[in-house]
Amino acid sequence: MDNINQVLLVAGTHGNELSGIYLNKLIKERMYAADRSTFSTNSVIANPKAVEQNVRYLDTDLNRQFSNANHDDTAGLAEYTVARQFIDRHASTEQQLIVDLHNTTSNMGATLILLSNDAFYQKMGAYVKQRMPEANILFEDRKPWDEQPYLCTAGKCGVMIEVGAQAHGSLKFDTLKLMKQMLTMVLDYVEKHNLNQVQALEDYDAFFYVEEVNVPLGPDGMRVATVHPAICGRDFEAVKQGEPILATFFGYDIYWEREQDIYPHFINESAYAKANIAMALADKRLVSVN
Numbered sequence: 001m002d003n004i005n006q007v008l009l010v011a012g013t014h015g016n017e018l019s020g021i022y023l024n025k026l027i028k029e030r031m032y033a034a035d036r037s038t039f040s041t042n043s044v045i046a047n048p049k050a051v052e053q054n055v056r057y058l059d060t061d062l063n064r065q066f067s068n069a070n071h072d073d074t075a076g077l078a079e080y081t082v083a084r085q086f087i088d089r090h091a092s093t094e095q096q097l098i099v100d101l102h103n104t105t106s107n108m109g110a111t112l113i114l115l116s117n118d119a120f121y122q123k124m125g126a127y128v129k130q131r132m133p134e135a136n137i138l139f140e141d142r143k144p145w146d147e148q149p150y151l152c153t154a155g156k157c158g159v160m161i162e163v164g165a166q167a168h169g170s171l172k173f174d175t176l177k178l179m180k181q182m183l184t185m186v187l188d189y190v191e192k193h194n195l196n197q198v199q200a201l202e203d204y205d206a207f208f209y210v211e212e213v214n215v216p217l218g219p220d221g222m223r224v225a226t227v228h229p230a231i232c233g234r235d236f237e238a239v240k241q242g243e244p245i246l247a248t249f250f251g252y253d254i255y256w257e258r259e260q261d262i263y264p265h266f267i268n269e270s271a272y273a274k275a276n277i278a279m280a281l282a283d284k285r286l287v288s289v290n
């Protein structure tokens with residue numbers, strides 16, 4: 001990876017995720033230092049109208065508008081236009097890293113979401129994990145870069161910081177603090193990368209996204225199960241073969257059947273409720289950086 005000359009911090013991709021929106025304000029008011037000696041930092045609000053209304057989006061999810069796939073089905077929607085404008089303004093900036101700031105209602109602590117397993121990102125994960133052991137490093141690297149739908153993939157280089165649990169539209173001290181801590185680590189890493197001063201890194205455990213779990217629905221389209229109470233709030237904790245993941249209203253549970261442990265996350269994320277997604281699942285694997 002070449003040197004990064006510019007970091008673009010993006011908040012308000014989802015208009016009701018306030019940690020990033022307030023961190024943007026703190027940066028503008030010079031109450032949080034986002035510049036380093038080897039790059040400049042620009043901080044923007046991605047979807048100002050959604051922020052104004054304190055909603056996730058106006059018409060459709062902005063953070064699913066950035067794959068190179070056909071966008072005919074969303075043309076004409078507000079976020080389609082916002083995405084095109086974002087691409088025009090920011091996507092072609094060379095040697096730029098986009099850091100997109102998000103909140104989740106799930107109990108995911110500070111999670112760094114990496115969309116490629118290139119050495120630059122693997123080492124970023126190691127750097128952050130070493131200095132912030134409670135952080136979760138989550139790779140969603142199953143799609144090629146161009147097919148990733150996320151805003152942070154608009155250019156050639158990007159990551160997401162996802163911090164929770166925080167109800168959308170609300171603002172918590174601890175969650176904002178976690179976001180600041182993780183962002184500081186990411187910016188420090190970029191600085192060290194540019195200076196060629198990334199010191200010895202340790203191998204680390206990271207999570208690798210596998211699939212989503214949908215809540216089963218009845219004939220009326222309503223749910224017939226919930227996330228099992230045994231795993232509520234226990235994001236990134238292992239679920240073993242034979243342990244329950246969903247509880248049905250009929251009195252029986254739905255179990256994890258495969259032999260390999262699985263790690264639920266985005267458990268009960270409220271923004272995924274509309275799509276009846278109960279959680280996402282990940283494997284845990286060692287990332288070797290040496």
Ligand SMILES: [Zn+2]
Pocket residue numbers: 013014017101102103
């Ligand atoms: Zn979000």
